[in-house]
Amino acid sequence: MMSSTSYRGRFAPTPSGPLHFGSLVAALGSYLDARAAGGRWLVRIEDIDPPRCPQGADATILRQLERFGLQWDETLCWQHNRHDAYQQALDQLIDQRLAYPCSCSRKQWQSHAIYPGWCRDGLREPGKPVAWRLRSDLAKRPIVWQDRLFGAQQFDPVALGDVVLKRKDDLWAYQLAVVVDDAEQGITDVVRGLDLLDNTPWQRQLQSALKLPEPRYLHLPLVVTPDGQKLSKQNLAPALAEDEDSMRRQLFQALQALDQAPPAALATEPPASQLHWAVANWAIQRLSPTEHRRSP
Secondary structure, three states, rough: OOOOOEEEEEEOOOOOOOEEEEHHHHHHHHHHHHHOOEEEEEEOOOOOOHHHHOOOHHOOOOOOOOHOOOOOOOOOOOHHOHHHHHHHHHHHHHOOOOOOEOOOOOOOOOOOOOOOOOOOOOOOOOOOOOOEEEEHHHOOOOEEEHHHHHHHHEEEEHHHHHOOOOOOOOOOOOHHHHHHHHHHOOOOOEEEHHHHHHHHHHHHHHHHHHHOOOEEEEEEEEEEEOOEOOOOOOOOOOOOOOHHHHHHHHHHHHHHOOOOOHHHHHHHHHHHHHHHHHHHOOHHHHHOOOOEEEEE
């Protein structure tokens, strides 16, 4: 168990719409892990992709978190204010020859499983708009780490390809932004959904190249629809209901999805009481390392 002065966790939603049940499970898991360790829990709004972020969605997410009793510590972080920090990191990678400009379009390489690195040694089509990519062929191989639930992980970065760090439309990509922000906020523990596990090798490569701390990782099983699809805003997952009875039920079901075996009587308790029990009884040993949980 980490001390209260060392554990720093976070929940980092993209404000592309209101939180749904899968989001609640991810937020709750990260919150409980931080609170049970006596640590700090931060919220970061990952709004680096404005076309995906309708006006007001961020305020809705923050209201939902507060309604469910998931109160954050410290000042909110907004990625749209972080351009200079991301550019500084990209400049460091360019200086190390670990990042390169790429003029290729997805259509050009769609017959390949991953981007084949055509622009590593120079632009194929000078004069066209460029994205910036991370060189996977120069990473330490393999990339390994220990996930707190799923155990030892090992990936060959070359098999994952040269991920985009900055897009052709001048917007920052997730991989670079999340690494820079986790370091800036002093995040020691990343608790998030299993769908992001295979993003971790790129992030570990970036942390190593930028000489940034490497947090611990706990990837939570995903909540899926009855037909096995990830519960998400893209497949029209319903927003969390915010009337009192629904909040009690949804929070209790989220504890069940996290394998915490809450007593049946807790289902009728208000969110504050459920959270009090859940923090006191949080145990990742109860989490089953199966990949999916069915949506209620």
